[in-house]
Amino acid sequence: MFEITRTEQFSPSTFLWEVRAPEIARAARPGQFVIVHCDEMSERIPLTIADFDAVSGTVTIVIQAAGKSTLDMMAYKAGDRILDIAGPLGEASVIENFGTTVLVGGGLGVAPVYPILRALKLKCCRTISIIGFRSMSLMFWEGRFREYSDETIIVTDDGSYGQQGLVTQPLKRIIMERQIDRVIAIGPLVMMKACAEVTRPLNIKTIISANPIMVDGTGMCGSCRVSIGGEVKFACIDGPDMDGHLVNFDELIIRQKRFHKYEKQSLDLRDAQKSN
């Protein structure tokens, strides 16, 4: 069993867990993920490692309540225990001094960008962060980003904080005005696709984090396959980081919705059980 040592609610649907898992905390690298299994009856949920601390032996995950399992997870409190947490899984992000790197986080994608930003800064990269939320009420980790970014740009869809608009707008401006050596973009698939399209004409290497539906997370089931430059890759072992200019996003978007009917059924059943 693994203890949840701290929880924090960022918004009505977004929350953080710190879980005591010393071996994972020691081995974790930016870009990797864990699979959480709360109890015998629950499904296995892949979640990116948003932070890790080998000294306290904890890993941090930031979760968006997207359906039945993640809604159930929101009820856990500090001191509660979960059955299992497996990891670290996946290839770690490549961390080198790439020069000037723009890190783009959209919504929940802000959390997985953070350990990459910190590691790049420690490698002396010049870091420009663009973090975007639908609204100020959904924002989190501004302070963490300012600490490791040479420049931090915040955008909100509704203009309630920072610049109004989408993350692609400052990204477009920055790559036209300056020499940018690399872009890392993590967030919803449509956002990552849009960022890759912005950087494609200037051929700026753009890394995205692919999040197809995963089952085992170890390359055995084939659920997480992604087409990369016409080749089939498994996001759980070949990624999650992928070259954004080679990813077939349209296929990925369709595949991510393939269990929609069943996800809705299990959410409806949960609602019905709650109201009884």
Ligand SMILES: Cc1cc2nc3c(=O)[nH]c(=O)nc-3n(C[C@H](O)[C@H](O)[C@H](O)COP(=O)(O)OP(=O)(O)OC[C@H]3O[C@@H](n4cnc5c(N)ncnc54)[C@H](O)[C@@H]3O)c2cc1C
């Ligand atoms: C490598 C990776 C890292 C991720 N990191 C995070 C994270 O840090 N924070 C976070 O909130 N979410 C993350 N996700 C997505 C998270 O796993 C899903 O939101 C979660 O599994 C949804 O489960 P549910 O039962 O609550 O919702 P459901 O109703 O079952 O699904 C809602 C949506 O979530 C996606 N999803 C469902 N099951 C899976 C699955 N097994 N694998 C991947 N996606 C799924 C589908 O797009 C689905 O339409 C990550 C996914 C992957 C693959």
Ligand code: FES
């Ligand atoms: S999740 Fe099964 S192969 Fe990747």
